[in-house]
Amino acid sequence: MSEIQTHYRTCNICEAMCGIEVRHKDNEVLSIRADKQDPFSMGHICPKAVAMQDYYKDPDRLKTPIKKTESGWQDISWEQAFSEIGEKIREIQDIHGKDSVGVYLGNPNAHNFGNAIYFPQFFKALGSINRYSSASADQLPHHVAANYMFGSGMAISVPDINRTDYILMIGANPMVSNGSMMTAAGMPKRIKNIQKRGGKVVVIDPRRTETAKIADQHHFIKPEQDALLLLAMIQVIIHDELVNLRHLKSTVVGFQQLQQTTSEYTPESVANAIGLSAEEIRQLAHDFALAKSAVCYSRMGASTQTFGGLCQWATLVLNIITGNFDRQGGAMFPQPAFDLLARVNPGKPNSYGRYQSRVRKLPYFNGEFPVATMADEIQTKGERQIKALFTIAGNPVLSAPNGDRLDTAFEELDFMVAVDIYLNETTKHADIILPSTTGLEVSHYDVFFNSFAVSNTVKYSTPTFEKENNQMHDWQILKALTSSITGLPDDGSTAEMILDMTLKSSSYDDLSLQKLLDNPHGIDLGPLKPCANERIKTSDGMIQLAPQIFLDDLPRLKEYSEQQKIIKTEFPFKMISRRLIRSHNTWTHNSYRLIKGKNPVTLQIHSQDAESLDIENGETVKVRSTTGEVQIDVEFYDDMMQGVVSIPQGWGHNHKNTGMNTAAKQPGISINSLTDDSRVDLLTGNAAFNGTPVSVTKID
Numbered sequence: 001m002s003e004i005q006t007h008y009r010t011c012n013i014c015e016a017m018c019g020i021e022v023r024h025k026d027n028e029v030l031s032i033r034a035d036k037q038d039p040f041s042m043g044h045i046c047p048k049a050v051a052m053q054d055y056y057k058d059p060d061r062l063k064t065p066i067k068k069t070e071s072g073w074q075d076i077s078w079e080q081a082f083s084e085i086g087e088k089i090r091e092i093q094d095i096h097g098k099d100s101v102g103v104y105l106g107n108p109n110a111h112n113f114g115n116a117i118y119f120p121q122f123f124k125a126l127g128s129i130n131r132y133s134s135a136s137a138d139q140l141p142h143h144v145a146a147n148y149m150f151g152s153g154m155a156i157s158v159p160d161i162n163r164t165d166y167i168l169m170i171g172a173n174p175m176v177s178n179g180s181m182m183t184a185a186g187m188p189k190r191i192k193n194i195q196k197r198g199g200k201v202v203v204i205d206p207r208r209t210e211t212a213k214i215a216d217q218h219h220f221i222k223p224e225q226d227a228l229l230l231l232a233m234i235q236v237i238i239h240d241e242l243v244n245l246r247h248l249k250s251t252v253v254g255f256q257q258l259q260q261t262t263s264e265y266t267p268e269s270v271a272n273a274i275g276l277s278a279e280e281i282r283q284l285a286h287d288f289a290l291a292k293s294a295v296c297y298s299r300m301g302a303s304t305q306t307f308g309g310l311c312q313w314a315t316l317v318l319n320i321i322t323g324n325f326d327r328q329g330g331a332m333f334p335q336p337a338f339d340l341l342a343r344v345n346p347g348k349p350n351s352y353g354r355y356q357s358r359v360r361k362l363p364y365f366n367g368e369f370p371v372a373t374m375a376d377e378i379q380t381k382g383e384r385q386i387k388a389l390f391t392i393a394g395n396p397v398l399s400a401p402n403g404d405r406l407d408t409a410f411e412e413l414d415f416m417v418a419v420d421i422y423l424n425e426t427t428k429h430a431d432i433i434l435p436s437t438t439g440l441e442v443s444h445y446d447v448f449f450n451s452f453a454v455s456n457t458v459k460y461s462t463p464t465f466e467k468e469n470n471q472m473h474d475w476q477i478l479k480a481l482t483s484s485i486t487g488l489p490d491d492g493s494t495a496e497m498i499l500d501m502t503l504k505s506s507s508y509d510d511l512s513l514q515k516l517l518d519n520p521h522g523i524d525l526g527p528l529k530p531c532a533n534e535r536i537k538t539s540d541g542m543i544q545l546a547p548q549i550f551l552d553d554l555p556r557l558k559e560y561s562e563q564q565k566i567i568k569t570e571f572p573f574k575m576i577s578r579r580l581i582r583s584h585n586t587w588t589h590n591s592y593r594l595i596k597g598k599n600p601v602t603l604q605i606h607s608q609d610a611e612s613l614d615i616e617n618g619e620t621v622k623v624r625s626t627t628g629e630v631q632i633d634v635e636f637y638d639d640m641m642q643g644v645v646s647i648p649q650g651w652g653h654n655h656k657n658t659g660m661n662t663a664a665k666q667p668g669i670s671i672n673s674l675t676d677d678s679r680v681d682l683l684t685g686n687a688a689f690n691g692t693p694v695s696v697t698k699i700d
Ligand SMILES: Nc1nc2c(c(=O)[nH]1)N[C@H]1C(S)=C(S)[C@@H](COP(=O)(O)OP(=O)(O)OC[C@H]3O[C@@H](n4cnc5c(=O)[nH]c(N)nc54)[C@H](O)[C@@H]3O)O[C@H]1N2
Pocket: 105, 106, 107, 108, 112, 134, 137, 138, 300, 392, 393, 394, 395, 396, 398, 399, 400, 401, 419, 420, 421, 422, 424, 436, 437, 438, 439, 474, 577, 578, 584, 585, 586, 587, 649, 650, 671, 672, 675, 689
């Protein structure tokens, strides 16, 4: 008889890095609970972690490579899959050039140990600049701002949430999302602790969110007007002589330019456009500047919008000019043991805009072009047109702006390979699907999210369950793909070997894989410390307060505000997205325990807005945008700002064409049938999901 065993590991579904305790007998999961001994998550967990057992046992999961044939999908061996892929990719690149093969990387790549380690080899083998990822539907503006102000896109500062006295959250809903670009398991407790120590939580959001409801203050803001709010706050702080650079005095350049360019953004001049009164804006600026410590944290709401770059720049400026940067309780740099900044040399060449995308001239940054132009690059004939595509752990048909267009574009490819655990809306277009292990079957070390974590810890998790003999991990698939393209043999390395080497050479003493194996709950490396001197990578070590590219983008902001006064009639509402506690992006809906109950995919609208259109609560309505139309049930929700409607992101499962059975019970509609791929932040190329103009009408 086998024994009940307890396994400790990290949940790798989202960036919160919660420690979990999995009790199991052989490969039957008995329970999944929070690991109270994890020094980072300290007993936090969310419902999604429990669903890890569902993905482990899911009969829809692919376990062997499949190939599309005239008589349907056929199982094939890994050898056959890699050999056919290698041959086809070489053939396409011989005819159309290296750049004719594109790559799209989805979100789980950031959560899967090993992927980041083996991507460089794979990219080198392909030799194509046609790369895309979910980063440009997400946090790209954070990286561009960090690149220009601190000299590296990975020099990301995070709120010192554990010690701050005042947090201003713009377009973030951590009570649901658990935090993002701020890895902080247990956000509900961390937020309550701010209030317990007498601090304040202020939320700026067009929806009175779950976070806004527990905050000390919430202000509605019209979608995509956050840059104006931030600029006005900066104007007030400078005008009212509240600037206090503190310890940063000798590290900051560009203050004069900042003062000059922001002086026109008085609260009075922006109040109408943004929907806050001039007094409210002034008060916010004063409260922020005068708090013992304060941090401004702007996320999805301030990034996936027409002015994402300006928002992230202005957010950092606000933290810096109030002396809340690289200081306890302000915005601070994590010092991860596996340090992605370690090999960045100060003054390294800037990759922003090194190339422009072929069709729409959007900027290349950090090895990629914006995903909002991927369909253009597939569908527009000419040199460097994408003829073949790899999608790796991504579902852009549901996640990218105007996903329906990609649904068509993927059919036009000569060849497509998907590395994915499911046959879904995106992977159904592939010629070959390579299924990887996932969740409880994989080992884990968080390479990325320790770089955004609110305290420094290290932890390595062994797999809870051994993978089946014929299965491959994502990183093994990447290595095999690399060999299949280059024809060169595998170098024999493993992700674990690289981790061990990196830990041993880290700035922390005595770290090694063995030490982490001996400490399965993880090791605390202490709170964030001031360390800008080692994290800033500009050539002169100075922080750039007013990089020209942001100043040059300000006229666009002005034009937009002018336009807003005119275009109203055809699409009178602004649409925003929302996240749900029991759903993660596009791929978790095959867990029945997460999706059971009422259909959560509703159009939230203020009852007065609905009633003015003669629409009743629960009624199915038509929502139309420049790109598409959907039918969806209305939910009266008076916590919406009037004029703004909200739809959950990540849904729209088309059960007829995919293998995902449980998800098909609650298909929902895809919000990205409505978002427009021509709406981007022109500065960074990031997708502008927020504020998509839509109309809402009765169905006759
Ligand atoms: N309108 C709107 N659109 C949005 C957003 C929004 O707020 N509003 N949010 C954006 C954001 S923040 C993001 S990050 C993107 C996400 O965009 P994507 O990354 O494209 O979408 P995911 O749902 O994360 O796709 C994950 C894919 O990986 C597969 N998968 C899951 N686990 C594994 C694994 O371990 N290995 C492999 N190989 N595959 C795996 C899943 O089956 C799925 O196909 O969506 C963006 N799209």
